[in-house]
Amino acid sequence: MNDLPFYLAAFAVVLGVLIVVHELGHYLAARWCGVKVLRFSVGFGRILCKKELGEDRTEWALSVFPLGGYVKMLDEREGDVAASEAHRAFNRQGVGKRSIIVAAGPLANFALAILLYWAIFMHGSEELLPLLGTPPDGSPAAMATIKNGEQVRHVDGEPVATWNDLRWLLLQKAVDRESVELEVVNERREIASHRLYLAAAGEQGWEGDALERLGIRFYRPDMPPVIGKVVAGGPGAKAGLQSGDRVLAIDGQPVARWMEFVAKVRDSAGRSLRLDLERVSGNVSVDVIPEAASERGRNVGKIGVAVAENPDSRREVRSFVSYGFFEAGRRALVETWDKSAFSLVMMGKMLTGEVSWKNLSGPVTIADYAGQSARLGLDYYLKFMALVSISLGVLNLLPIPVLDGGHLLYHMIEVVRRRPLSERAMEIGQQIGMSILISLMAFAFFNDLTRLFNG
Structure with missing residues (x-):
């Protein structure tokens, strides 16, 4: 619970930045296309505070429900418009300009991801080298x-x-x-x-x-099974384990490497193990019961000991990686494109049943990852923000009414038919789209709760 304020703050920053960037894309495109913007809101529902700015007296507002935002433009379908300003109404613009305004939000999210990756690749970071460990048998x-x-x-x-x-x-x-x-x-x-x-x-x-x-x-280096540090008060200390003890066998089974010892302990939470040890004063046997600890959704055994340092087994496992201006930009573009395409492929596989819908995440999981990445450092946090920005851009381009992609679909149909869809048809589409969106949000939130309570 002590981490909750930190995690919420990390989530709020990510959410706030992505919403503002997305809506700013719509806003700037609307201004560029000559459309009057009435309100720029972060959040939905009742307005908490607002301020009018600019020649058009645009309302800049903060609303009560923070999971999103909107840009309200002058539109004859939503209210009376003075004849002198009719040319600035959204509905009076050609299909090309309307499409630019609609697409600008998701494109702004992709642009943010590119800029973040660009900065990260130029600044550089400590990265793990692609070193492979001993694979499990049969894998x-x-x-x-x-x-x-x-x-x-x-x-x-x-x-x-x-x-x-x-x-x-x-x-x-x-x-x-x-x-x-x-x-x-x-x-x-x-x-x-x-x-x-x-x-x-x-x-x-x-x-x-x-x-x-x-x-x-x-x-993991092939370290000999020699105990270094013993945590005071842990199961190992209570069983009498000492620094310098070499584990010869567990329950009569010989142990040759430290990782064999770790694997056996991790698989034996709550179950007594007989350890045969080589000690300076003579060989001894002790019984130890690994205590259960939750790790990545499952219980593993731990006894509170660490491996003894072995200078001969040391190896460099990290490297500082950075790129020049142009190479960093190229990699940022490739990274954004690849992750966008991968997101679409995985969504398609969800629809065909090849990928479980349990992979769908909601605000609780995103908040958790935001906090975890912030704990790891700024570069991890910015990478997480870039990834969520890409996901938001891809999601908004899906051809679902109420999303930007749904409006673009309407515009494509208008181009083919050479006239807009009827208001009744769009109203039905909006209702269908809202039902789909609510269902997805409910499913994602259910998955969040399942992960939270079941690990």
Whole structure:
């Protein structure tokens, strides 16, 4: 609960910036097209405060429901318009100008994402290298003979510089490809290739961690199972574990590496384990019960110990990555395009049933991610804002009445028919669109609550 104000503040900043940018797109396009703007509102419903500015005395307002906003323009369909200002009414504009005004909101969200990515790529950040860890037995990565410590250089010929690059490429390619070729280099600088089959990524409708289902894990050094720090008051300390103890076996099963020890402990929450230890004073056996801890929606066992430092096992796992002005701009454009296209593909797969609707997120989940990204640092927070801005742009371009994409659909029909749809037809469309939107919001909020209470 102590994090709640911070998370809400992080969410409010993201939401406020994206709403203002979106509506500012509509506002600036309307002004450019000669349409009079009556009100610019952040939020819906009853107006909390407002101020009139400019020659047109446009109302700049803050309204009670903050999940959105609107730009109200002069329109003969919504009230009386003086003859002297009729030429400035939205409905009097040609279909081209009306389409520009409508499309400007989502385009402003895409422009914001490009600018954010551009700044991030130019400034640079510490990134994890694309180092692979030991895959679980039976996973696609294990069957591809991936080994601990290998660094990915290319995925199907596309260069990979960071762990995020690797993750994003694999997610993209898992949507429509059966397999990819990973070109890797090991610690001895030997180059090898692995054929990784991707079908497992979407086995659960893309819910959860797709890379984990592929067996793609980040590198962990092959450390010997020697205990370093023991947390005071933890299960390990209570059982008598000491710094310097080497774990020989768990329940009679030999242990050769630290990660084997960790895996066994994590899978044994609440269950007693017999540890055979090598100690300076002589070999001993102790019983320890790992305490349960929630991690990514499931309970795992922990005993409050850390691995002993081993200088021979140290390896650089991070790199500072930055780009020049033009390369950063190119990457920002590609990043925005790729994530927009991926969003559309995943929405399509939701409609066909290939992707679970449980992946739909609402304000609670977005607020949670906003807080988490803000905790990690400014670059993570800005990347999150860019991603949500892209999602907002894509969502608003969907051909659903009440959304910008629905209005663009009306305009396309008008071009084909050479006359606008009747007001009755548009009214029916608005009702249908509102029903769809409310249903989606209700489903997203239900998913939020399910994640909140069920992990």
